[in-house]
Amino acid sequence: MSEPEMRPKAEKLDAADELAGMRAQFVLDDTVYLDGNSLGALPRSVPGRVEDVVRRQWGSLRIRSWDESGWWTAPERIGDRIAPLVGAAPGQIVVGDSTSVNVFKAVVGAVRLAGGGSEGPGDGEGHAGRPGPGGRDEVLVDATTFPTDGYIAASAARLTGCTLRPVTPDEVPGALSERTAAVLLNHVDYRTGRLHDLPSLAASIHAAGAISIWDLCHSAGALPVGLDEHGVDLAVGCTYKYLNGGPGSPAYLYVREAHQPRFDSPLPGWNSHADPFGMTPDYTPAPGALRGRVGTPDILSMLALEAALEVWDDVSIDAVRTKSLALTDFFLECVESYVPGGEVESLTPSPHTERGSQVALRCADAGNVMRRLIDRGVIGDFREPDVLRFGFTPLYVGFGDVERAARVLGEMF
Amino acid sequence: MSEPEMRPKAEKLDAADELAGMRAQFVLDDTVYLDGNSLGALPRSVPGRVEDVVRRQWGSLRIRSWDESGWWTAPERIGDRIAPLVGAAPGQIVVGDSTSVNVFKAVVGAVRLAGGGSEGPGDGEGHAGRPGPGGRDEVLVDATTFPTDGYIAASAARLTGCTLRPVTPDEVPGALSERTAAVLLNHVDYRTGRLHDLPSLAASIHAAGAISIWDLCHSAGALPVGLDEHGVDLAVGCTYKYLNGGPGSPAYLYVREAHQPRFDSPLPGWNSHADPFGMTPDYTPAPGALRGRVGTPDILSMLALEAALEVWDDVSIDAVRTKSLALTDFFLECVESYVPGGEVESLTPSPHTERGSQVALRCADAGNVMRRLIDRGVIGDFREPDVLRFGFTPLYVGFGDVERAARVLGEMF
Numbered sequence: 001m002s003e004p005e006m007r008p009k010a011e012k013l014d015a016a017d018e019l020a021g022m023r024a025q026f027v028l029d030d031t032v033y034l035d036g037n038s039l040g041a042l043p044r045s046v047p048g049r050v051e052d053v054v055r056r057q058w059g060s061l062r063i064r065s066w067d068e069s070g071w072w073t074a075p076e077r078i079g080d081r082i083a084p085l086v087g088a089a090p091g092q093i094v095v096g097d098s099t100s101v102n103v104f105k106a107v108v109g110a111v112r113l114a115g116g117g118s119e120g121p122g123d124g125e126g127h128a129g130r131p132g133p134g135g136r137d138e139v140l141v142d143a144t145t146f147p148t149d150g151y152i153a154a155s156a157a158r159l160t161g162c163t164l165r166p167v168t169p170d171e172v173p174g175a176l177s178e179r180t181a182a183v184l185l186n187h188v189d190y191r192t193g194r195l196h197d198l199p200s201l202a203a204s205i206h207a208a209g210a211i212s213i214w215d216l217c218h219s220a221g222a223l224p225v226g227l228d229e230h231g232v233d234l235a236v237g238c239t240y241k242y243l244n245g246g247p248g249s250p251a252y253l254y255v256r257e258a259h260q261p262r263f264d265s266p267l268p269g270w271n272s273h274a275d276p277f278g279m280t281p282d283y284t285p286a287p288g289a290l291r292g293r294v295g296t297p298d299i300l301s302m303l304a305l306e307a308a309l310e311v312w313d314d315v316s317i318d319a320v321r322t323k324s325l326a327l328t329d330f331f332l333e334c335v336e337s338y339v340p341g342g343e344v345e346s347l348t349p350s351p352h353t354e355r356g357s358q359v360a361l362r363c364a365d366a367g368n369v370m371r372r373l374i375d376r377g378v379i380g381d382f383r384e385p386d387v388l389r390f391g392f393t394p395l396y397v398g399f400g401d402v403e404r405a406a407r408v409l410g411e412m413f
Numbered sequence: 414m415s416e417p418e419m420r421p422k423a424e425k426l427d428a429a430d431e432l433a434g435m436r437a438q439f440v441l442d443d444t445v446y447l448d449g450n451s452l453g454a455l456p457r458s459v460p461g462r463v464e465d466v467v468r469r470q471w472g473s474l475r476i477r478s479w480d481e482s483g484w485w486t487a488p489e490r491i492g493d494r495i496a497p498l499v500g501a502a503p504g505q506i507v508v509g510d511s512t513s514v515n516v517f518k519a520v521v522g523a524v525r526l527a528g529g530g531s532e533g534p535g536d537g538e539g540h541a542g543r544p545g546p547g548g549r550d551e552v553l554v555d556a557t558t559f560p561t562d563g564y565i566a567a568s569a570a571r572l573t574g575c576t577l578r579p580v581t582p583d584e585v586p587g588a589l590s591e592r593t594a595a596v597l598l599n600h601v602d603y604r605t606g607r608l609h610d611l612p613s614l615a616a617s618i619h620a621a622g623a624i625s626i627w628d629l630c631h632s633a634g635a636l637p638v639g640l641d642e643h644g645v646d647l648a649v650g651c652t653y654k655y656l657n658g659g660p661g662s663p664a665y666l667y668v669r670e671a672h673q674p675r676f677d678s679p680l681p682g683w684n685s686h687a688d689p690f691g692m693t694p695d696y697t698p699a700p701g702a703l704r705g706r707v708g709t710p711d712i713l714s715m716l717a718l719e720a721a722l723e724v725w726d727d728v729s730i731d732a733v734r735t736k737s738l739a740l741t742d743f744f745l746e747c748v749e750s751y752v753p754g755g756e757v758e759s760l761t762p763s764p765h766t767e768r769g770s771q772v773a774l775r776c777a778d779a780g781n782v783m784r785r786l787i788d789r790g791v792i793g794d795f796r797e798p799d800v801l802r803f804g805f806t807p808l809y810v811g812f813g814d815v816e817r818a819a820r821v822l823g824e825m826f
Binding site: 059065146191247269279 | 440442446448451452454455459460463464467468470471472473475476478479484510511512513514517521556559560561563564565567568572573579604651653659660661662663664678679680681682683684686690691692693694696707708709710711712713714715717792794796797
């Protein structure tokens with residue numbers, strides 16, 4: 001192998017890494033943690049904050065904290081903190097619920113924005129209407145999507161009287177028609193790490209008069225998204241991967257400002273009411289992003305996320321992207337050096353324009369290989385049927401980690 | 414007033430209180446906290462547990478905790494911990510999402526269980542069907558409900574092609590017909606504290622061939638519910654009131670065992686799949702209560718709740734009910750003694766069979782009166798337009814607290 005070459009190269013890259021200092025803001029150990037695309041590492045800012053939330057805000061102030069500790073406004077305040085990371089102006093993102101629940105809000109909301117489905121005027125007081133001739137009654141969904149998006153999109157289609165049509169992202173432009181109400185796509189594929197062409201796809205969908213919904217789970221915090229710039233209509237994402245919010249931390253929903261007045265959520269809980277404490281029997285939606293809220297926010301998880309997001313205060317997402325590509329480039333180079341030919345095959349595209357922040361390697365007996373890697377202190381994960389997945393979080397993964405991971409992988413064969 | 418009479422009576426009642434020792438398990442101060450029906454006090458078991466979850470489970474074990482720390486199975490494990498408090502055998506409750514989201518699952522699920530609405534065979538692949546003649550196309554909802562239940566029920570009705578009909582709980586028996594698909598009721602009214610007759614109403618609804626859904630937010634942890642015994646079909650509830658789970662802690666969904674095979678959730682996220690890590694594009698629901706799960710559970714909030722529920726280990730819900738009624742009886746007696754006649758009027762029914770664990774007093778200028786009470790260390794809350802609300806959590810409220818609260822209230826006039 002070529003350890004004598006790769007090791008010094010890693011050291012040189014680490015020495016030149018502008019983000020190297022960020023690692024000190026996380027709790028890490030002597031393992032190589034390449035599973036931040038599943039669960040981000042613990043930011044040092046979190047434990048103290050959570051203790052304060054539990055002991056002082058809940059334990060001492062109790063109910064007063066809804067106002068005095070800013071609990072009530074946390075969903076939109078934390079949304080505004082995520083906004084610059086995904087290229088959104090303030091007032092368009094609310095945090096809360098799981099990604100799955102937000103996919104549901106987004107797909108039903110999109111069908112309604114498109115004037116599609118079989119819901120007609122008078123809904124809520126009587127039966128749903130029928131779609132008119134030529135109505136928009138089709139929802140396109142990424143056929144290779146993370147499963148929950150597909151399951152939830154199917155439910156949303158069923159409830160709005162639409163047909164669900166799975167297509168690959170490449171097939172979207174050809175599949176768009178006057179029947180298309182909404183298109184649900186992943187920015188980065190969870191399995192292969194492939195980055196899809198959001199600007200071009202969003203433009204095609206827009207030109208077809210349909211609504212585009214983007215799942216940012218595997219891109220937010222790893223690369224620039226540009227929601228506002230590229231005319232994205234709706235987006236959702238989790239916060240426990242590259243945003244390091246903690247296990248099952250709340251997800252978020254982006255509703256483009258221009259769509260907010262007509263955004264009609266299928267989950268109009270009291271938190272999205274224009275006057276929640278009026279406690280009126282009639283529902284009047286709040287203005288702006290707030291209408292994406294539903295019920296009482298889970299404050300402990302939410303405020304842990306808020307603390308976790310503070311690590312981004314002085315970080316540019318462009319610098320993160322630059323390092324991310326350097327990390328995955330170097331990993332592929334090291335794999336080529338260390339792993340005997342033919343043992344693994346990269347499923348992740350080579351061109352930078354098509355690569356997220358992970359590398360997926362196809363490998364025989366991948367489940368066992370990953371178990372052995374983990375025993376050796378290299379933490380990635382295994383995805384059925386034969387995929388080794390390695391996520392590279394630029395805030396805390398260094399080039400020395402990358403070299404070690406590839407070297408240990410090479411020793412598996 | 415009659416302080417010389419009521420004070421010794423309070424002392425006597427406190428001395429005889431079998432649950433008096435439970436107070437030491439909560440973090441309290443020298444205020445009288447009568448807002449546990451909004452946010453329960455902090456159990457002493459919680460801060461240390463949360464710290465362990467953050468620092469060790471997340472910080473050190475990271476992704477391994479999904480298995481090793483029992484994160485993955487938390488929703489059903491914690492559900493089984495709530496089960497005995499609401500009279501349910503194990504395997505019927507899952508914890509997760511907000512109450513509003515669970516109301517949505519329950520109402521759509523109920524319409525489907527009843528064979529109602531305008532969803533027909535072939536849904537998911539095409540347009541929703543029409544209800545047949547005589548089909549069940551009506552959802553009854555408590556007209557005096559906490560608003561979110563009504564808003565969400567309206568959305569569920571709209572999406573399933575049903576009509577929503579608000580009725581008071583008393584009107585339910587007369588309103589039931591062959592058109593009724595589902596009935597959503599509160600066990601205890603959030604405003605007046607009135608306890609509705611669950612056994613009788615559930616039986617009427619069952620006899621009409623409809624599905625009953627009960628919101629237990631204001632009863633679970635305060636009085637016996639008897640879900641299994643009384644043939645309740647579906648139930649939801651929050652965990653941050655009498656269960657002390659913390660601000661916005663996750664809610665729960667009960668699906669009666671007999672209904673589970675046909676329970677068809679409108680939020681079929683990957684966590685409710687029979688084989689979640691199979692990551693298959695087709696959805697196959699998990700057996701049992703698990704099909705009420707949706708997305709990745711919010712672990713910090715969820716495990717704080719689990720710790721909070723430990724205080725119930727040696728407590729019988731019947732003892733809680735006995736003390737709860739003694740507390741509200743004594744409060745009404747003290748109010749009668751201390752508050753000048755005509756200044757307040759109880760909205761809470763006198764008969765024990767119709768009373769939850771709170772007392773609501775109508776009062777002129779109630780918002781200001783509550784602010785002054787809080788300044789004097791008596792914490793209740795105000796509900797529009799003219800209601801003072803006092804919640805009595807038997808685990809940590811004593812009779813001396815009750816006497817003091819009524820005495821200070823008397824001094825407001």
